[in-house]
Amino acid sequence: MNKWVSITFVLLSTAFLLFSWNIYRDEAVYEKKPADYDAEMQKQGRLVWQKYNCHVCHQLYGLGGFLGPDLTNVSEKGYHYVDAFLKNGAASMPAFNLTEEETNQLFEFLKASNASGSSNPKEYRKLWNGMIEQ
Ligand code: HEC
Incomplete structure (x- = not known):
């Protein structure tokens, strides 16, 4: 595989992982209200x-x-x-x-x-x- 393809792949994968981590770390955005239903x-x-x-x-x-x-x-x-x-x-x-x-x-x-x-x-x-x- 061409060297630049590999570098781009690693960079994009790292960006993806960092962004995913950033999203899921912030629990406040996804805070649920109490589920008081049947x-x-x-x-x-x-x-x-x-x-x-x-x-x-x-x-x-x-x-x-x-x-x-x-x-x-x-x-x-x-x-x-x-x-x-x-x-x-x-x-x-x-x-x-x-x-x-x-x-x-x-x-x-x-x-x-x-x-x-x-x-x-x-x-x-x-x-x-x-x-x-x-
Ligand atoms: C043909 C379209 C239509 C259908 C089907 C419909 N509605 Fe509505 N509904 C409306 C419209 C338009 C309003 C806004 C009326 C107003 O504020 O004068 C509304 C308003 C409401 C409101 C008040 C919302 C608020 O925040 O003030 C509730 C609750 C509601 N509908 C529940 C339902 C439910 C449950 C169903 C299904 C059983 C339903 N509607 C089916 C058109 C529809």
Whole structure:
């Protein structure tokens, strides 16, 4: 192998390893919130989320449709807040006739997304080293 190819390979591998180390060393960015949800119910809740196609208009972790707001952390606004939207709908959101059980499961699912991520990337600040800060 040509000497310069080897040198480039070693340099890029070292850069990759250093950057990876830098990313994973900074635990604060990945700090999770306490997971105070029922794991079995949240699994059912994911099926409810899929069944009623919430993702067509809403995002989780920034991914999904963009007609409605990101719902990653909406559970922080409380059960009754979410329930009110589901029962009544809003300007561009239809009302959903969920059973109480479905609403409870869906809310556990939203609590799980809240525990595992943050929405609204606009609130992140980029640092000099490519990391972000909330
Ligand atoms: C056809 C598009 C559409 C679908 C499907 C939809 N929504 Fe919405 N939703 C919206 C829009 C648009 C808003 C914003 C309404 C407003 O603020 O006036 C909204 C608002 C909300 C809010 C309030 C968010 C906040 O932060 O204030 C919640 C909670 C919500 N939706 C939950 C759901 C859930 C759960 C589902 C699936 C069962 C769902 N939506 C399906 C369009 C949709």
